[in-house]
Amino acid sequence: MRGIGRSRKPVTIHDVAAAAGVSRQTVTRAMNDMPDVSAATKQRVLAAATALHYRPNRAAQRLVRGREVTVGFLVSDLRNPYYAELASQLTRRASARDWGVLVADVGGTGVADRIEAMTGRVDAVVGHLDLAHRGLVTSRVPTVLLADDTAGDGARVLFTYDAAIDDAVAHLLADGRRRIAMLDRAAGPSLRGAILRRGLSARGLQLAAEVFAGSERDCGESAVRQVLECSPKPDAVLCFNDVIAISTMKRLMREGAQVPTDIAVIGIDGLDIGTLVTPELTTLAVDMGELAAHSLNLVDALLHGEPGASLQRTVSHTLVLRESG
Amino acid sequence: MRGIGRSRKPVTIHDVAAAAGVSRQTVTRAMNDMPDVSAATKQRVLAAATALHYRPNRAAQRLVRGREVTVGFLVSDLRNPYYAELASQLTRRASARDWGVLVADVGGTGVADRIEAMTGRVDAVVGHLDLAHRGLVTSRVPTVLLADDTAGDGARVLFTYDAAIDDAVAHLLADGRRRIAMLDRAAGPSLRGAILRRGLSARGLQLAAEVFAGSERDCGESAVRQVLECSPKPDAVLCFNDVIAISTMKRLMREGAQVPTDIAVIGIDGLDIGTLVTPELTTLAVDMGELAAHSLNLVDALLHGEPGASLQRTVSHTLVLRESG
């Protein structure tokens, strides 16, 4: 029985038709549960299909059945729960439109190749693309950027942190804190940090310290040390995101600092895991469902030919008070 | 300019050819950076394509260019970092083969519909499918199950916990612990719990308690209470997975119990977030890369016509000692 499938070419509807002694059309009818096939022939056809390991060519089906939308979700590290939560929302909402979501985790090396491979298989791309990679994507496929900058004129969902960060500052001040630090992302100064600085100076305060995480997933030991060694020592720290904030809490505890007693820690994103740690993480949360919905709406508009330049949505964060600050 | 794109039908290579006053073939050459096109015509064609918002029909391209593989990754909740980490590995390794991964988060309601939609768009499916949904998938598309049971005869990656759980028990005993409890998943008794029980009795011990999590993502308050109220009180607890373990640690701390001093907590999975919490989570880790690699190898075999019944790989967990137990 090893003989089956020995030939290199995939089996087509033609082969099944021949094997069953019927026409291609009859095979189609049998395979797709359509009317006008006698039970007997249907059985015969299905048997032949099974025997030959026949699988309809999806490209051919699609070609004739009509357009089918696949959205690509491009992320730098799916292990980061932020992307995972967003992917979750994206896939759920996409399926409501009968769209599929192709996810590509392209962090690390060979990013460009991975991006190129992805862009060739989808109708549109959604993602937090850094400036270096945007052109690669936008030149090949309609793109919805998730970003806090307005570089370029593509469709985008724009993050605005101002209100949330201001709320956070107000909350910390009301709590008696005065020396607020920023623990920014490893890559360098972010808009989030700039807004915090601005928010503080609007209240006549200065940023107590600005340090950078050791990696995308870990604030790093030296970052926490830098914070603790400032004088006067900061009594609150806003972290670039929740993952870094959680990592920061852990390191602070190891250095003997109590959170939030000695120092408040606030994250950004509003991830689920923030509620799983002790103390629970206070955070500036963004509504992932809204973010996903906006993204897909923009994809829809793009696919209908609307120019990206005119497509922009805004999402804002909300201060979610828990225990860490 | 609003007029463009007014018609319902998508623009095809034909329209571009007409607009540019050339043949379809010339359009193809221009679009795909192929030789044998004069710079002038290329410009003209590209301009026409842009003006008309032309996007090549991917199905047609695929049909003629040859088969393209898309693997569906079916999960019940992508917010669970276990699935996210696996998805990360899967997408990375798939891209190395030039395969795409379509992710579908199908938890909640309408599972059957979501599954059906997914099976219609992919060449194979990988996932932890519970018994109720397996048939839905396997009857429609080649499937690789990730499971710890051997029900049915489909291709699968089989989890074996025996060695790891035995290592965990040995470790706990060496640490002076004697009253070991199982905090199982919300759905009910698992193989993991059964193996723990078996492992204990092989050493002349009994399971100190068997309680069930309140939900898939939270051990729940009552579960922790049940553990603490046992008498004699357990001094170690094995949790169904890392997420539940982390949730358990949080709740234990809230009840005033010290981890690991009063009670050791061990998770299963080996997720990254286990290193982000305090104390760091001791866990029975599975190699996600290996899991993903096995899965894709099995998909490959299935796609080459090998019968699923003959395709099985085994992955085992490893005790990773950190701080919680």
Place this chain on the structure above:
DNA sequence: TTGTAAGCGTTATCAT
């Protein structure tokens, strides 16, 4: 109930 013919939109082959 079954078979025949005509595309679907693209690319490859072979002329021109």
Place this chain on the structure above:
DNA sequence: ATGATAACGCTTACAA
């Protein structure tokens, strides 16, 4: 350098 013609594998008319 460019164009005509034939696939690619399938489904939807329409005919028998």
